[in-house]
Amino acid sequence: MRDVLQKVAFKLAQLGASSPSDVNELFAELRAAFDKELGHTSDLGGLEQLRARWRGRKGLDRNIRQNWLSPESSVRFAVGKAYNDFKEHVESALAEKRIELEAEVQKRVEAEHLDVTLPGLAQRRGARHLITQTMEEICGIFERIGFSVVEGPEVETDYYNFEALNIPEHHPARDTMDTFYLDLPVSALPAEVRGRRPGTSPFPLLRTHTSPVQIRTMEKQPPPVRVVVPGKVYRRDNPDATHSFMFHQIEGLAVDRDITFCEFKGTMEYFLREFFGPKTRTRFSASYFPFTEPSADLAATCSVCEGAGCRVCKQTGWIELFGAGMVNPAVYGFVGYEPGELSGFAFGMGVERFAMVKYGVDDLQLFFQNDVRFLQQFRR
Amino acid sequence: MNILYEWLKEYVEVPAALPRFIEEMTRAGVSVEGHGPAPGGGGTLLELEITANRPDLSSHYGVAREAAALYSKPLKPIEPAPPEAAEPASGAAQVDIAAPELCHRYVALVFRNLKVGPSPDWLSRRLEACGLQSINNVVDATNYVLLELGHPTHAFDLDTLAERRIIVRTAKPGERIITLDGVTRELKPHHLVIADARRAVALAGIMGGAETEISLRTRNVLLESAWFDPITTRRAAKELGLRTEASYRFERGMDVEAPLRAARRCAELFLELAGGELLAGAIDVYPRPWQPPVLLLRASEIERVLGIPLRGEVVEGILHALGFQGARSAGDVWQVVAPSWRRDVTSEIDLIEELARLYGYDKFPSRLPPARQPVARPPEAEAAAVLRERLEAQGYDEAINFTPVNPAAAEKFLAPGDELARLRNPLSEEVSVLRPSGLVSLVEALAWNINRGQRNLRFYEIGKVYAMRGGGFRERRVLTLAATGLRREKSVGEAEQPFDFLALKGAVEAALEPFALPPLRFDACDATFLHPGERAAVSAGGQTLGLLGQLSPALVAAFKLRQPAYVAELDLEAVYAAGLRPPRYQPLSRFPAVARDFSLLLGHGISFSAVRQVIEELELPELVSMTAVDQWFRGGALPPDRYSLLIRVVFQSPEQTLTEEQIRRLSDRLVEALEKKLGARLRTQ
Numbered sequence A: 001m002r003d004v005l006q007k008v009a010f011k012l013a014q015l016g017a018s019s020p021s022d023v024n025e026l027f028a029e030l031r032a033a034f035d036k037e038l039g040h041t042s043d044l045g046g047l048e049q050l051r052a053r054w055r056g057r058k059g060l061d062r063n064i065r066q067n068w069l070s071p072e073s074s075v076r077f078a079v080g081k082a083y084n085d086f087k088e089h090v091e092s093a094l095a096e097k098r099i100e101l102e103a104e105v106q107k108r109v110e111a112e113h114l115d116v117t118l119p120g121l122a123q124r125r126g127a128r129h130l131i132t133q134t135m136e137e138i139c140g141i142f143e144r145i146g147f148s149v150v151e152g153p154e155v156e157t158d159y160y161n162f163e164a165l166n167i168p169e170h171h172p173a174r175d176t177m178d179t180f181y182l183d184l185p186v187s188a189l190p191a192e193v194r195g196r197r198p199g200t201s202p203f204p205l206l207r208t209h210t211s212p213v214q215i216r217t218m219e220k221q222p223p224p225v226r227v228v229v230p231g232k233v234y235r236r237d238n239p240d241a242t243h244s245f246m247f248h249q250i251e252g253l254a255v256d257r258d259i260t261f262c263e264f265k266g267t268m269e270y271f272l273r274e275f276f277g278p279k280t281r282t283r284f285s286a287s288y289f290p291f292t293e294p295s296a297d298l299a300a301t302c303s304v305c306e307g308a309g310c311r312v313c314k315q316t317g318w319i320e321l322f323g324a325g326m327v328n329p330a331v332y333g334f335v336g337y338e339p340g341e342l343s344g345f346a347f348g349m350g351v352e353r354f355a356m357v358k359y360g361v362d363d364l365q366l367f368f369q370n371d372v373r374f375l376q377q378f379r380r
Numbered sequence B: 001m002n003i004l005y006e007w008l009k010e011y012v013e014v015p016a017a018l019p020r021f022i023e024e025m026t027r028a029g030v031s032v033e034g035h036g037p038a039p040g041g042g043g044t045l046l047e048l049e050i051t052a053n054r055p056d057l058s059s060h061y062g063v064a065r066e067a068a069a070l071y072s073k074p075l076k077p078i079e080p081a082p083p084e085a086a087e088p089a090s091g092a093a094q095v096d097i098a099a100p101e102l103c104h105r106y107v108a109l110v111f112r113n114l115k116v117g118p119s120p121d122w123l124s125r126r127l128e129a130c131g132l133q134s135i136n137n138v139v140d141a142t143n144y145v146l147l148e149l150g151h152p153t154h155a156f157d158l159d160t161l162a163e164r165r166i167i168v169r170t171a172k173p174g175e176r177i178i179t180l181d182g183v184t185r186e187l188k189p190h191h192l193v194i195a196d197a198r199r200a201v202a203l204a205g206i207m208g209g210a211e212t213e214i215s216l217r218t219r220n221v222l223l224e225s226a227w228f229d230p231i232t233t234r235r236a237a238k239e240l241g242l243r244t245e246a247s248y249r250f251e252r253g254m255d256v257e258a259p260l261r262a263a264r265r266c267a268e269l270f271l272e273l274a275g276g277e278l279l280a281g282a283i284d285v286y287p288r289p290w291q292p293p294v295l296l297l298r299a300s301e302i303e304r305v306l307g308i309p310l311r312g313e314v315v316e317g318i319l320h321a322l323g324f325q326g327a328r329s330a331g332d333v334w335q336v337v338a339p340s341w342r343r344d345v346t347s348e349i350d351l352i353e354e355l356a357r358l359y360g361y362d363k364f365p366s367r368l369p370p371a372r373q374p375v376a377r378p379p380e381a382e383a384a385a386v387l388r389e390r391l392e393a394q395g396y397d398e399a400i401n402f403t404p405v406n407p408a409a410a411e412k413f414l415a416p417g418d419e420l421a422r423l424r425n426p427l428s429e430e431v432s433v434l435r436p437s438g439l440v441s442l443v444e445a446l447a448w449n450i451n452r453g454q455r456n457l458r459f460y461e462i463g464k465v466y467a468m469r470g471g472g473f474r475e476r477r478v479l480t481l482a483a484t485g486l487r488r489e490k491s492v493g494e495a496e497q498p499f500d501f502l503a504l505k506g507a508v509e510a511a512l513e514p515f516a517l518p519p520l521r522f523d524a525c526d527a528t529f530l531h532p533g534e535r536a537a538v539s540a541g542g543q544t545l546g547l548l549g550q551l552s553p554a555l556v557a558a559f560k561l562r563q564p565a566y567v568a569e570l571d572l573e574a575v576y577a578a579g580l581r582p583p584r585y586q587p588l589s590r591f592p593a594v595a596r597d598f599s600l601l602l603g604h605g606i607s608f609s610a611v612r613q614v615i616e617e618l619e620l621p622e623l624v625s626m627t628a629v630d631q632w633f634r635g636g637a638l639p640p641d642r643y644s645l646l647i648r649v650v651f652q653s654p655e656q657t658l659t660e661e662q663i664r665r666l667s668d669r670l671v672e673a674l675e676k677k678l679g680a681r682l683r684t685q
């Protein structure tokens, strides 16, 4: 091939061609070289290269015109004709070959197609625990309206868990919070956990709610305060479908100069609508907790029947959810706040309860078995 | 507390159908948890949940009083007036209170010639409908009054009381009593008892004694109706494990003005059901009659707490309906006296709560409070979120495990120098210590799933661990990982891959990558719960961050896993302290990077990290990265004392395209250093 092109670059005189038959011989050689190369071309990319070399190249044209088609050449008509024949041949051969190759490609693609219904390949994502997701959702709603998330120790003193929350040693409210005590002295706790005042119990305990963190927050920070406290809590209950000796709580506290029962209601209603949906209505029933007054039990309209009554809500239309209320002024005394100028509200909700209601989980124990068939249902 | 709806309606008219009544009472604070037909067909039973502050609601009359206030309806008065005989009670019995702090009042009525026998049908049916057993007419009458008025009373067989005396005193050291349930109980000096001249005959406010109980032979009766101290009652009931209808009420605080009326109501029933006669005059020992406190209620405070003003008539209407006495003094201030049955109302805020709940919580408008402060987010929250995201992206499912665990399992993961923190009152031995490591239950979680046919598992848990060290107790945050089975399952075009140590290490590295820690080091460690051949401590800048490795075969067997498992635990206190690494821009090189592979022959025991260290110490500015690509221990022309490590090094210059010559020189320096420092040889092709 190279040889042929080199030959073309020479003058006919140098090649010793002087008759039309010599010219035809030379072009026959050129055509044979082209045909051979075309024969070896098996794909469209190669064909494109071939086209560039033979037809697209300006050099060949110029060479022939300068060296072979000069007026003095005796064979210029023969060269002109042969060259035109050759160009025509190249043009049509390339076109033919293209059609042939395109048909082949089409055939091959059709034969080679993948089963697109095969499963895709990907790393399966891990699932965040439903309790974590629910806590994040609840805390996120409160963060949007100015609450900061704070955490605190799980092993507490009697003072922070009970006394500072207006639940003295023999208070009947302790009945609902049967408590685990640790077999070690309170003095073994780090100084910041022991805090300012000794409690009546010489033994630390596993906190029965996350409210002690509210006391710790108020001890550290002057008002205004607006916090939510997520975390594990412990009550000495035998496990069943609705009880667990460990569960999760989110408690919240807002203390400021002009927070009233109306702000308390507004905040709780906002939260429940955000969590359960905009159609949710809220019921506030009077209740009693030592650390709030007035106190309320909160219920939301059953999202299954939208309040009409069904099996899930035991025909009441309401799902009882959590307790809350205005902070009892007695609590301010424990943390050195001025009760006459301040007011606030507090609330405490069981995270498992919210997750069960929202996602239809019917057994509390599922949250702690870590069965992947359960966990992976809530993958996001 | 169970209330018979039909009985309740004997005292007050309810102007609402039952479902609405239930709803409205619940909203006002008398929570009706359920309702249904009473046992024995006695009507409709309402199941009430009485809060600890409202012992006055633990009776039909108490609930009726609340309903009357709620609906502004009159409450039928109960004013018992039993006829009395001529003989004075004071001559037939004597009452002394030796512990006046613990017993503020003791009323005794004395009866002669009662005929103890079965109760009439109407009485036994009513008691049974409310869940109490019928015993005899005298005892049943006291129980009826308990359900009706809420005040506990107790009937003694007068003839069994030594010297017909009642002495209210604390127990003597070593004193015992056989209670009505037939159990002999040893008393402590702070337990309050009712005694006769010789011995304790009842546990005050809790339960009577067997030796003085009413029997079919009883003819003469001393009826007790008293007031006992809540805390004393509660302590004794708790210590003796004896919770009764009476103790439930006394420990929440009974009405000190109620005993006489309750006793007289009993007397009416005794005379009606058992005949006989009531001796004249109640013995009423009441050394310091109740002085109700006067509470101040300010209109301004009502508005400050509740957020809207309440009109004066509304305030007074609610308080009067609930039995409070009040008068408006100067300006918008009331002087209020709470009724004797409302011992829970002791301050202004208690009054405001009464107003709010009877006014109706649903009538208050809802407002969102203005935020005065930006929301603070602790850096740990961000860090934990990054960790979760990293691990979930790698297929780790989040587990949550119990804090109390089995001590035998906990011992296996206890760090040297740590001691287990025990519970004093665990639910069982199985859950009696606080977990010293997240692995105790995370390995358990592997077993749980393997036993249910789930064999390819990856778990993470972010939680706390608890232990004693050097006499001090600590709770620390940790990240725990556990994995087993296949890392990748077989699929079209991909072979299956088992989870192995390097997969675990990769997860640890990926989790820690976003943190501003010094470069991680992995060194062999001696943790006994890990496989001796595959275990490491991870550290950064000389600080140990945690352990990782294959679970020891002994533990695989102990937990019945039946397949290898890989575990890790990292100290998050150290990780959080380092904080997240802020990303920083590095200029990109415009020149191509060139990768070169080196097949090294190394002596056994020369680790990849040694190779990396030698290369890094050269501090070649053109060195962009180096990593191990393959490793062989046998085969081919490997000499027996050597193994082969294929490393890939990437060179790049920020200033120019590296020439073949430059790359050759860099490669030579690298190989030379490895030969000189590690005795490495290049494997010839």
Ligand SMILES: [Zn+2]
Binding pocket: A302, A303, A304, A305, A306, A307, A308, A309, A310, A311, A312, A313, A314, A315, A317, A318
């Ligand atoms: Zn429903």
